[in-house]
Amino acid sequence: MTKIKQFESEWLPKINELLVHQVAIDGSQEQLVAAMQYSVDAGGKRLRPLLALATVISLGKSVNVDVLKALTAVELLHTYSLIHDDLPAMDDDDLRRGKPSNHVIYGDALATLAGDGLQALAFQWVTDNQLTSTIQSELALKLAIAAGPAGMVAGQADDVLNENNPLTADQLRVLHENKTGALIHYAVESGLIVGDIKPSDRQQYLRFADDYGLAFQIYDDVLDVVSNEQTLGKPVHQDADKNTYPNLFGLAESKRLLKATIADGLAALDQIQKSQGYDPEILRALCGYFKIEEI
Amino acid sequence: MTKIKQFESEWLPKINELLVHQVAIDGSQEQLVAAMQYSVDAGGKRLRPLLALATVISLGKSVNVDVLKALTAVELLHTYSLIHDDLPAMDDDDLRRGKPSNHVIYGDALATLAGDGLQALAFQWVTDNQLTSTIQSELALKLAIAAGPAGMVAGQADDVLNENNPLTADQLRVLHENKTGALIHYAVESGLIVGDIKPSDRQQYLRFADDYGLAFQIYDDVLDVVSNEQTLGKPVHQDADKNTYPNLFGLAESKRLLKATIADGLAALDQIQKSQGYDPEILRALCGYFKIEEI
Numbered sequence: 001m002t003k004i005k006q007f008e009s010e011w012l013p014k015i016n017e018l019l020v021h022q023v024a025i026d027g028s029q030e031q032l033v034a035a036m037q038y039s040v041d042a043g044g045k046r047l048r049p050l051l052a053l054a055t056v057i058s059l060g061k062s063v064n065v066d067v068l069k070a071l072t073a074v075e076l077l078h079t080y081s082l083i084h085d086d087l088p089a090m091d092d093d094d095l096r097r098g099k100p101s102n103h104v105i106y107g108d109a110l111a112t113l114a115g116d117g118l119q120a121l122a123f124q125w126v127t128d129n130q131l132t133s134t135i136q137s138e139l140a141l142k143l144a145i146a147a148g149p150a151g152m153v154a155g156q157a158d159d160v161l162n163e164n165n166p167l168t169a170d171q172l173r174v175l176h177e178n179k180t181g182a183l184i185h186y187a188v189e190s191g192l193i194v195g196d197i198k199p200s201d202r203q204q205y206l207r208f209a210d211d212y213g214l215a216f217q218i219y220d221d222v223l224d225v226v227s228n229e230q231t232l233g234k235p236v237h238q239d240a241d242k243n244t245y246p247n248l249f250g251l252a253e254s255k256r257l258l259k260a261t262i263a264d265g266l267a268a269l270d271q272i273q274k275s276q277g278y279d280p281e282i283l284r285a286l287c288g289y290f291k292i293e294e295i
Numbered sequence: 296m297t298k299i300k301q302f303e304s305e306w307l308p309k310i311n312e313l314l315v316h317q318v319a320i321d322g323s324q325e326q327l328v329a330a331m332q333y334s335v336d337a338g339g340k341r342l343r344p345l346l347a348l349a350t351v352i353s354l355g356k357s358v359n360v361d362v363l364k365a366l367t368a369v370e371l372l373h374t375y376s377l378i379h380d381d382l383p384a385m386d387d388d389d390l391r392r393g394k395p396s397n398h399v400i401y402g403d404a405l406a407t408l409a410g411d412g413l414q415a416l417a418f419q420w421v422t423d424n425q426l427t428s429t430i431q432s433e434l435a436l437k438l439a440i441a442a443g444p445a446g447m448v449a450g451q452a453d454d455v456l457n458e459n460n461p462l463t464a465d466q467l468r469v470l471h472e473n474k475t476g477a478l479i480h481y482a483v484e485s486g487l488i489v490g491d492i493k494p495s496d497r498q499q500y501l502r503f504a505d506d507y508g509l510a511f512q513i514y515d516d517v518l519d520v521v522s523n524e525q526t527l528g529k530p531v532h533q534d535a536d537k538n539t540y541p542n543l544f545g546l547a548e549s550k551r552l553l554k555a556t557i558a559d560g561l562a563a564l565d566q567i568q569k570s571q572g573y574d575p576e577i578l579r580a581l582c583g584y585f586k587i588e589e590i
Contacts, residue, residue: 023444026443026444026445027443027444027449028444028445028449029448029449029450029453031452032448032452036444080411084408084411087384087407088384089382089383089403089407090407107384108384109384109455110452110456112382112384112385113448113451113452113455116375116410116411116414116448116451117443117444117448117449118444119414119415120414120439120442120443120444120446120448121443123418123435123436123439124436124439124440127436127439128436128439128440132428133428133432133433134428136432136435136436137422137431138428140418140421140422140431141418141419141423143418144415144416144419145423147415148321148322148412148415148416149318149321149322149323149324149328149331149413149415149416150324153324153415154322154323154324154327156408156411157326157327157405157408158324160404160405160408178324
């Protein structure tokens with residue numbers, strides 16, 4: 001079994017179990033819990049908690065239940081953003097990960113509240129554990145900045161407001177740095193915070209995180225062009241009028257940009273290994289998410 | 296000038312200025328900032344931060360800019376809940392505090408995002424200050440519990456799902472403890488946390504907070520029956536089919552219950568003064584919000 005398969009087979013079941021069971025424990029309203037569970041249990045790749053865990057593990061730190069809970073919080077935040085993003089008032093998507101969107105099953109009101117509840121719960125999970133107050137408060141602060149109006153929500157607003165308004169390359173970069181990049185940046189950062197690495201030693205990890213986030217968005221845009229609905233599990237060719245990398249740069253240049261971005265991220269990991277002595281092999285393996293040979 | 300007028304004239308301008316200016320500093324997307332500012336600047340009574348400040352002051356602690364920011368965060372949380380509550384998918388209210396609701400001005404998508412951003416920002420404000428990590432992490436945890444799926448959002452879900460389904464007195468109590476009570480409880484609790492009062496000494500303060508929260512909801516329900524739109528600043532007689540105290544107990548019994556609840560809250564304050572030696576006179580004065588002689 002490869003290292004990455006071993007890593008995933010160890011951690012994915014624990015992440016999934018924690019998400020479904022702990023959400024039920026932390027919620028008191030039956031239908032609301034059902035709506036929250038429906039989306040956290042909808043089978044995502046759990047890339048964000050995996051990135052966080054791979055970061056902690058690269059630092060040689062062990063992962064107990066408290067670390068797992070704190071680092072899985074980012075998946076609650078991500079799930080809330082998907083639920084709200086799919087609402088009729090937003091992107092109006094009826095399909096998510098091959099299943100009906102939350103609001104299709106539970107209605108717009110409960111879907112709105114399920115998202116709201118998951119956001120609050122993310123902040124609960126980073127502070128309701130046995131980690132030190134210093135770690136908890138830094139996690140909460142950095143999560144708030146990543147998720148908030150200078151982070152993810154700013155990107156969402158840019159996306160919604162500029163749907164029919166062509167952006168420049170710089171504007172598109174800012175949009176994606178906020179909308180997708182901020183939370184992936186936070187995922188890696190949360191591993192560094194839990195691993196108690198001082199800010200001046202975080203630079204190459206965060207360079208990797210930012211490359212990963214950018215690559216993630218370009219890859220998603222490219223997949224929308226080259227895939228079909230069955231393999232992707234959600235509607236494709238939705239982006240014809242949207243601000244995407246293929247629409248702005250063309251498909252070939254987007255693929256080139258994707259490869260260059262991944263290469264820069266891998267170079268950051270090489271430098272971490274060489275200069276800092278950490279072993280980021282699982283982070284390296286998580287770049288396997290980008291199947292660049294298939295696009 | 297009475298003590299309460301003096302207190303309000305000292306703190307309301309500071310709260311209002313902080314809300315409007317800091318939101319602009321913490322947000323990066325122009326329209327999103329405008330939408331958030333519109334609602335935080337819509338002239339609420341600021342009861343929750345005032346309760347928090349009155350609690351700290353009763354403990355003899357001073358209030359600097361960091362304390363003010365941490366304790367004003369609850370108003371961001373409250374404002375987000377109002378924006379989402381007014382959405383067409385939820386209560387579909389076009390008027391709030393005498394002005395058009397957020398979504399009427401900014402559209403449903405940006406209103407949803409403005410609410411999402413304000414929730415994240417509330418967690419940022421309790422952790423992005425010079426208070427100790429111990430205080431910051433407890434504030435974030437208690438705010439998450441109050442706002443989350445066993446708190447405010449659970450109450451909202453109960454409210455939305457039972458609009459045409461009569462509740463028992465117990466069910467109605469739980470609904471309001473969550474929907475309105477949890478955040479008022481947190482407001483007072485946040486003052487105790489910042490004031491560094493140990494949990495075993497918080498009991499009477501939290502009894503006061505819970506009475507205040509219950510009274511607040513009964514009073515709101517009663518006002519809907521006895522007021523007109525002009526004096527209330529929002530549509531009235533909206534609650535004919537809803538689960539309210541007047542609908543469940545009748546108007547006279549609701550007024551009696553309101554008075555008894557306020558009396559119990561004041562008794563808690565008397566006990567704080569007598570047994571703990573603190574001076575909760577501004578909390579006492581904040582009960583003047585309930586104009587029971589006028590209803």
